[in-house]
Amino acid sequence: MVIETIREKGADFFVMQSGNANFLYATKFRSSSMMFYIVGTDGTELLLLPEMELRRALRESRVKEIASYEMLGYEEKIKEFKNPKNAIAEILVQVLKEGRAKKVLIPNDFPSFFAFILQKNMEVEVIDNPFLKQRAIKSGQEVAEIRENCQKIVQIFPKIMKMIRNKRSSCEEIRSFLEKELWIRGLIAEDTICSTGKLSADPHELGSGKIEEHVLIDVFPRNRKGYYADFTRTVIIEQNSKLKEMLSAVIEAQKKAFSMLRDGVNGRDVHNAVKDVLRSYGFETKKGEGFIHSTGHGIGLEVHEEPRIGDSDVELKSGMVVTIEPGLYYKDVGGVRVEDVVLIKKDGCEILTPFERFLVQCNP
C-alpha cells in the first residue's frame, strides 16, 4: 500500500520516524532509540538506527536492510554539527540523496525538525500515513490478540457487578480492583474511567468518591504486544428515570449500529443512524450536551485508530475491529455510555465483548 502511494504521488521515498504504532507495525522492532524507516518506489526498505541497536534489530526486525548512524559517518558529523539531532538529520538527507530522492513523502506526525531540514534539500509532501489504512484491517493474529483481551474484560466484569451490588464501593476501589484483575491476566490498564454523579457528563472524567445514582466504567487495557481492547458499561443503582431513559436510548442506538455493520457500509451513515435513534428518544445535542462524541473508532496497536466512525465518510471493511460507543451527557444528570468492540465481517459483525448492556442494580 505504501509503494502505491509513493508512485501515485510521484515521489521517490516514504520516510517515517520511530516512536509510534505505525513504526512498530511496519518494522516489528521496538526500541526507545530514534530511528527512521525508509521505503522506496521499488519496495526497497531501510532501517536507520544507532549502532547499539544494530545487532538486536538484525535479529528482531522484519526489515532486513539496516544501517547504523555510525556506519554512515556519525562520528565526524557529531563533531561538525555539535548535537546528535543535527548529525542524524544530515545522515538522513545523505541517505536520501544517495537514493537520488527528488521528492519524499512524510506522515502527518513526522517531526517538524527533520521535515524542515528535508525541505531544504528536496521536495517534501505530508500525507496520511499509508500504514494507518493498512492497520485498520486486522490480520487473523491481530484479531486473536484483541479478542483475547476482550474475553478477559468480560470474565472480570461479573466481579465488578458484584462489587457494586454488595457494598457500593467507591470509584477508586472499583478502578483499582478492575486494573488489578486485568494486570493478573497480563493486561495493563491505566486511566480507567469510573465516574459517577453529574461530573460523568464529561466523557473523560476519571471519577472519584462514593458511587451516587449510577456509575460509568470505561476500561481500555493493552497486552504486552501492544494490542488494546476498549469496553464501557453504565450501571444504574438508584431509581432515576432520566438516567434509565438515556441508557435505553444509547443501547437502542448501539443495536441500530450493530444491525448496519457489514463490509462496505459507510461509517458516517452508521453515525447518522445512531444520532437519529437518540433524537427519536428526544435527546438533543447542543452546547456540549447530548451525544457529544463520535460513534466509534478502530482499535489495535492504538486505543484510537482508523477507521473513525463519525461525521466523515469512511468505508467500513471486513476485518476491521471497531468500537461502537454511543453516549449521552447532560450536566444536570450525568453521562451514560455503552461501548463494545466489534469485528466487521462480510455480511454482518461479531461482538467481541458480549456482556449484558442494560444494567440496573437496586440497593440491597
Added chain:
Amino acid sequence: MVIETIREKGADFFVMQSGNANFLYATKFRSSSMMFYIVGTDGTELLLLPEMELRRALRESRVKEIASYEMLGYEEKIKEFKNPKNAIAEILVQVLKEGRAKKVLIPNDFPSFFAFILQKNMEVEVIDNPFLKQRAIKSGQEVAEIRENCQKIVQIFPKIMKMIRNKRSSCEEIRSFLEKELWIRGLIAEDTICSTGKLSADPHELGSGKIEEHVLIDVFPRNRKGYYADFTRTVIIEQNSKLKEMLSAVIEAQKKAFSMLRDGVNGRDVHNAVKDVLRSYGFETKKGEGFIHSTGHGIGLEVHEEPRIGDSDVELKSGMVVTIEPGLYYKDVGGVRVEDVVLIKKDGCEILTPFERFLVQCNP
C-alpha cells in the same frame, strides 16, 4: 523561560501539540484528545481542545484561558474541509492570525501536517522545546515522586537477589516477579530488561531463558502521575574473570562520575572521565563493542529526558535528576551495566537508589 525564548527569537507565539510530556508539564491536563497550547510574548496562554474536554479542562488544567474548537466554528469548518484535522488546522491558523501572529515558534516534534499549514500563513521556526530545559530542573514535589519510585525498587531488589541465589530462575520469571512487586506498589514497569549470556552484549536485549554466567537487570517503572525511575544491576553468578573485570571497571567509572557531579559541571567532562576509567582498565570501544552508549540522562515525566550526559556540552545544575549508567559490551562475553538515579546538588550529589553495586552470587 518560554516567554524569553519567544522574545529572543522575535516571534509572537509558541505553539505546542498534545500527546507528549511537555504538554502535560505545561498544562497539567491529561487527555487523549488532540489539543494545542499557545503562549504569547506577554505570557498569555490559551488551550485549544474539543468541546467534550472543555468542562474537565476548566476544572483540571493549570491554563485558565481555554477555548473549544466548536466555540471557534468547527461545525462549519468540518463541512468545508471534510476532515477534522484540516478543520482544526484552520482554527489554529485563525486563532494565531487574530493574535496578529507574523512569526510562531514550534518545538522539534511538532507534527509536520500542522507545521506546513502554519508555514503557508506565517513565518515558522522550529526550536528545542523550552519546556525540556525547564523540566530538567526538578521541583521538590518532582524529586519526591522520583525518590519514592527509587525507594520502591531498592526495597524489592533484595528479593530479586534471593530469587537468583536460591534457584537460578529464568529471565522471564525474574522480570515477571519484579514487575509484579512494582505493580503492587503502584508502579508500572514494562519491557524490563533481564538479559543473560552473550546476547546481553546488546544493551536493550530484553533477555530470555535460563540465566547463564550473569544477569543484567534494568528496570524503569513509572508511577500513576507519570514519573519514572531507572535502575540497573548486573549480578555475576558463575566464576568468570572477564565479566568480573568488566563489572569492576564499570563500578569504578560510575564512582568517578559521582565524584564529579555538582552544580555547574559539564556533562561532557563527566562522560569523558567515565570513558577514561574504562580505558584505564584496558576496555576499548570500537565497532559496536565496549562502552557504546552515553553516561546517563535526565529522568522525570520521560524515562529519557534532558540533560543528556554524553558527547555534547551540557551544564549540570542543582535540582537535576539524572542516571549514571556506564556499561561494557563485548559480543564474545556479554554486557554489564550499573545504573543509579542521582540528584545533583550544589556541592555534590545524592544517590536516590542506594543498593550494593558489586554483586556476585556463587552457585549454592
